[in-house]
Amino acid sequence: MTDEKHMLREQIHHWLQHNRDHGIELLQKLVQANSTQGNEQYAQTIVIEKLRKIGLKVEVWEPDGKFLATHPYFASPRKDFKGSPNVVGILKGTGEGRSIILNGHIDVVPEGDIAQWDHQPYSGKVIAGKLYGRGATDMKGGNVSLLLALSAIRALGIPLKGDVIFQSVIEEESGGAGTLAAILKGYKADAAIIPEPTNMKIFPKQQGSMWFRLTVKGRSAHGGTRYEGVCAIEKAMLVVEHIRELEKRRNERIHDPLYEKIPIPIPINIGKVVGGDWPSSVADLVKLEGRMGISPDETMNHAKMELETWIKELKNIDQWFNDFPVSIEWFGARWVPGAVDLSHEMIKTLSASYSEVIGKEPVIEASPWGTDGGLLTQAGSTPTIVFGPGVTEKAHFPNEYIELDKVFEAAEIIALTVVDWCGVER
Secondary structure (H helix, E strand, C coil): CCHHHHHHHHHHHHHHHHCHHHHHHHHHHHHHCCCECCCCHHHHHHHHHHHHHHCCEEEEECCCHHHHCCCCCCCCCCCCCCCCCEEEEEECCCCCCCCEEEEEECCECCCCCHHHCCCCCCCCCEECCEEECCCHHHHHHHHHHHHHHHHHHHHCCCCECCCEEEEEECCHHHCCHHHHHHHHCCCCCCCEEECCCCCCCEEEEECEEEEEEEEEECECCEHHHHHHCECHHHHHHHHHHHHHHHHHHHHHCCCCHHHCCCCCCCCEEEEEEEECCCCCECCCEEEEEEEEEECCCCCHHHHHHHHHHHHHHHHHCCCHHHHCCCEEEEEEEEECCEECCCCCHHHHHHHHHHHHHHCCCCCEEEECCCCCHHHHHHCCCCCEEEECCCCHHHCCCCCCEEEHHHHHHHHHHHHHHHHHHHCECC
16 A cells, blocks of 8 residues: 555544544434335435535436336336435546446335334434444445545545545335436446445345246135135145245356355245135135346346246146146336456455455455346446445344444445545546
8 A cells, every 4th residue: 555545544534433423423313214115305305415515516306207117127116206306416526537326225124013123113223333223234324334435535625536426316125216217317437336235245246136926726615625626725835846946946057156155146035925715715816926036147038038937837747737827927126137247446446445444355245135236237337336334134124233333444445445446636
């Protein structure tokens, strides 16, 4: 590390430590702002206020759902985003530098059964260096890391050559409509970082996923003479076992070392079962809803065709499916897979910054879930790396929390990465 770079890092580190209480207060305010789907506006006003204080040019808009719905990558249970604004803050460079997008989603999943929480889900309570609340780890902690990094750069008067585009988007938890809207607005860059909860690991690859619905038919009869009917529940059990075999085959094809520590790189999960309408009747209809993981190295259409073809093979297992084939429907949310080559300069830059701050080499793995990184990479032509301070295992869980030290470590790493990537005007 050069003396100049070392001094810059020291300045950033000291600024972050000096402003630690302000960073924690900002994260508390964001977590206390319930921003489940349709309720994002108040949390976004907090972001807008912060961006203006930092000195960024701010753009705010409610995405046009009808326009987005014409795009092949659009996925959302709604098409009206009134009261759910996207927020973008722009820090213009002096010129001739590389640009970067810093993208984070403001939406959070519902809190679930409140009885399973030790504290109120939107408390923002700080206990033993951890801040608790829905969204703390997924991913308001990462968003605050981005805002702290930008605050440090601006407060220290570091003149960047390249542009920085901060994005606080809606709808990531439903398939990425907010990020898609930003892409279609024209926001692109030479690279992007998304601070999802990676436990401070670097994810250059993200699996994609799609939701599907299977309809399994039976024949009703009185429960007392159930042998006169055909139970759709029993047939559905055969379907589930058949899908498990496909999952096994698909995962046996993956030999990427970035997946070696992930037990099932691209799972096929059955998450919802609805069937039957009366305890004393043989069930004549069952609906299975699930999520199909997609490898970063395959297309969504390829994955679709493979599952559809596999479901047709059920007729070779049971004659019933020849006469009453299982139907498949693709619906709801989906996340585009994405991958960045390990030799990409952004991975080198981010890894070097990590080593400078943490004192050791980063862990580089593939993401076990989908993110907006696939959209940015595929639809936005912006190579995207996922790296953030959140606790992967606590995303969507009761008693969600984030370690505050990691928020500030990530902010320091991201600030250094932005400085190195964009370049500094001498």
